[in-house]
Amino acid sequence: MFKYFPHTENDLxxxxxxxxxxxxxxxxxxxxxxxxxxxxxxxxxxxSEIELRKHLETLAAENKTxxxxxxxxxxxxxxxxxxxxLVNREEYLTAYTPxxxxxxxxxxxxxxxxxxxxxxxxGMEAANASMYDGATATAEAMFMGTAIAKRNKIxxxxxxxxxVIDVVKTYAHFRGIEIIIVxxxxxxxxxEELLNLITDDIAGLIxxxxxxxxxxxxxxxxxxxxxxxxxxxxxNNDISTLAVLKTPGDDGAxxxxxxxxxxxxxxxxxxxxxxxIASKKAYVRKLPGRIVGxxxxxxxxxxxxxxxxxxxxxxxxxxxxxxxxSNQSLMALYATIYLALMGPEGLKExxxxxxxxxxxxxxxxxxxxxxxxxxxxxxxxxxxVRTSLPPDLIRHVLDEAGMFAAIAIDExxxxxxxxxxxxxxxxxxxxEIDRLxxxxxxxxx
Amino acid sequence: xxKVVDGLYYAxxxxxxxVEGNVGIVGISDYAQAQLGSIVFVDLPEAGAKVTMxxxxxxxxxxxxxxxxxxxxxxxVIATNQAVIDNPELINQDAFGxxxxxxxxxxxxxxxxxxxxxxxxxxxK
Numbered sequence: 001m002f003k004y005f006p007h008t009e010n011d012l013x014x015x016x017x018x019x020x021x022x023x024x025x026x027x028x029x030x031x032x033x034x035x036x037x038x039x040x041x042x043x044x045x046x047x048s049e050i051e052l053r054k055h056l057e058t059l060a061a062e063n064k065t066x067x068x069x070x071x072x073x074x075x076x077x078x079x080x081x082x083x084x085x086l087v088n089r090e091e092y093l094t095a096y097t098p099x100x101x102x103x104x105x106x107x108x109x110x111x112x113x114x115x116x117x118x119x120x121x122x123g124m125e126a127a128n129a130s131m132y133d134g135a136t137a138t139a140e141a142m143f144m145g146t147a148i149a150k151r152n153k154i155x156x157x158x159x160x161x162x163x164v165i166d167v168v169k170t171y172a173h174f175r176g177i178e179i180i181i182v183x184x185x186x187x188x189x190x191x192e193e194l195l196n197l198i199t200d201d202i203a204g205l206i207x208x209x210x211x212x213x214x215x216x217x218x219x220x221x222x223x224x225x226x227x228x229x230x231x232x233x234x235x236n237n238d239i240s241t242l243a244v245l246k247t248p249g250d251d252g253a254x255x256x257x258x259x260x261x262x263x264x265x266x267x268x269x270x271x272x273x274x275x276x277i278a279s280k281k282a283y284v285r286k287l288p289g290r291i292v293g294x295x296x297x298x299x300x301x302x303x304x305x306x307x308x309x310x311x312x313x314x315x316x317x318x319x320x321x322x323x324x325x326s327n328q329s330l331m332a333l334y335a336t337i338y339l340a341l342m343g344p345e346g347l348k349e350x351x352x353x354x355x356x357x358x359x360x361x362x363x364x365x366x367x368x369x370x371x372x373x374x375x376x377x378x379x380x381x382x383x384x385v386r387t388s389l390p391p392d393l394i395r396h397v398l399d400e401a402g403m404f405a406a407i408a409i410d411e412x413x414x415x416x417x418x419x420x421x422x423x424x425x426x427x428x429x430x431x432e433i434d435r436l437x438x439x440x441x442x443x444x445x
Numbered sequence: 446x447x448k449v450v451d452g453l454y455y456a457x458x459x460x461x462x463x464v465e466g467n468v469g470i471v472g473i474s475d476y477a478q479a480q481l482g483s484i485v486f487v488d489l490p491e492a493g494a495k496v497t498m499x500x501x502x503x504x505x506x507x508x509x510x511x512x513x514x515x516x517x518x519x520x521x522v523i524a525t526n527q528a529v530i531d532n533p534e535l536i537n538q539d540a541f542g543x544x545x546x547x548x549x550x551x552x553x554x555x556x557x558x559x560x561x562x563x564x565x566x567x568x569x570k
Contacts (some may be wrong), residue, residue: 285486285506319513 123249
């Protein structure tokens with residue numbers, strides 16, 4: 001059964017007759033000729049099914065299916081088959097947030113459950129219906145922070161993924177917000193410098209845990225230092241790791257945000273992924289986007305509705321604190337099913353297995369004598385090491401061996417030596433790790 | 446027909462001002478609350494904040510809209526009505542009994558630019 005029917009030729013004729021045009025192109029006559037696309041589309045001729053299948057198979061054969069030991073924000077965690085089966089159900093398959101509770105109870109309920117699970121994992125009191133990705137969620141968290149504190153300067157830790165910092169800077173630029181980078185020391189935020197930077201005109205501080213280098217930073221006491229100046233703490237997290245780490249709530253953070261790709265989402269060349277944002281209840285009216293609330297219908301039965309929309313762009317216009325008027329619904333459904341399937345114990349186990357694998361790989365790499373510790377700090381499923389091996393050589397031998405690993409993340413910071421990122425998920429076996437170590441350990445400069 | 450109270454000053458943006466010595470008491474009119482519908486949230490500045498005539502000092506949110514609050518007069522906020530923050534629906538029940546902020550008036554002559562009850566009655570019909 002299809003929910004959507006395209007217009008028939010008769011429908012189109014009737015509509016055109018009604019408004020007094022003959023051709024659809026007449027609708028676009030206000031488009032200036034010099035910007036209108038007037039050529040043919042130049043689309044190749046149709047293929048038969050056999051030809052098309054062959055064509056697509058040829059294209060697909062150019063892909064390499066490598067074993068992945070890379071991280072930096074996107075991880076090769078396992079995606080259980082049941083998720084794809086369920087998210088592709090016609091009743092669910094939409095990217096959009098529902099407006100009509102009368103016909104959308106199922107969708108609204110899973111969004112409510114998504115929010116509840118995000119709030120539980122982050123240790124926060126309220127979460128929204130989801131964001132596009134971790135980077136934009138962090139930028140929106142910055143908007144929240146500057147609106148809460150009513151100040152337009154914000155501190156950003158140098159240990160945040162530079163891609164996230166770039167997005168935050170882009171958002172800040174067009175809102176007139178000044179970004180001040182807090183320097184790091186030994187892979188973590190420099191607490192001494194931070195203390196000097198927390199002044200009366202600072203809206204807050206954005207940090208990341210685990211940070212860009214995979215390090216589990218200790219943020220004890222930072223929230224108090226900020227709150228003493230009426231500033232807020234914003235934490236960016238890899239949500240999967242919150243099953244085993246101190247939560248942003250534990251750290252006293254006011255806003256938590258980050259990416260949910262680690263909840264078993266396919267890497268898929270960078271997306272679609274999913275962002276989350278959560279806060280203390282006091283700031284719920286500053287949360288961007290949609291929030292689904294649980295209520296009762298007129299018969300007194302449990303029902304779900306979109307709530308707290310009045311702050312949004314379509315009502316507040318240019319005064320709105322955020323321009324987010326939707327959510328990343330399909331991927332939020334994906335995350336909801338994943339979390340419901342794994343449960344707290346399952347998610348903990350994913351982290352424990354990833355931790356064991358990552359620490360085994362780290363120790364074995366150091367043993368080769370070709371890789372050296374970059375920082376003396378705790379890590380979970382990813383880490384960086386230093387090496388003098390040339391990056392091109394590493395890339396080449398790993399590609400030959402069918403592996404994707406050792407992304408060079410900083411070629412200048414440690415003098416002549418390079419920092420390489422490795423990540424290990426529950427999908428990596430000891431055999432795979434040993435093979436990676438054998439390949440890299442056999443290299444010489 | 447909305448209620449308009451005599452003896453108060455009114456802004457075109459539907460805030461009322463009651464003057465007691467050098468203190469101005471600010472709220473929104475009965476007409477404004479009726480237009481907004483069921484009010485669910487009021488965002489007010491803290492005591493000590495500076496407000497300027499015709500500039501935004503807060504916002505009021507109903508189930509169907511959110512509106513900026515514009516100050517009818519300039520000065521420093523000396524008090525905010527916690528009862529209204531806790532129970533925003535008080536404004537729907539009694540708009541003139543539910544003040545929002547008290548201001549130490551900086552420039553008393555600004556009052557002359559506001560509408561009288563009689564004029565406001567005319568525009569809020």
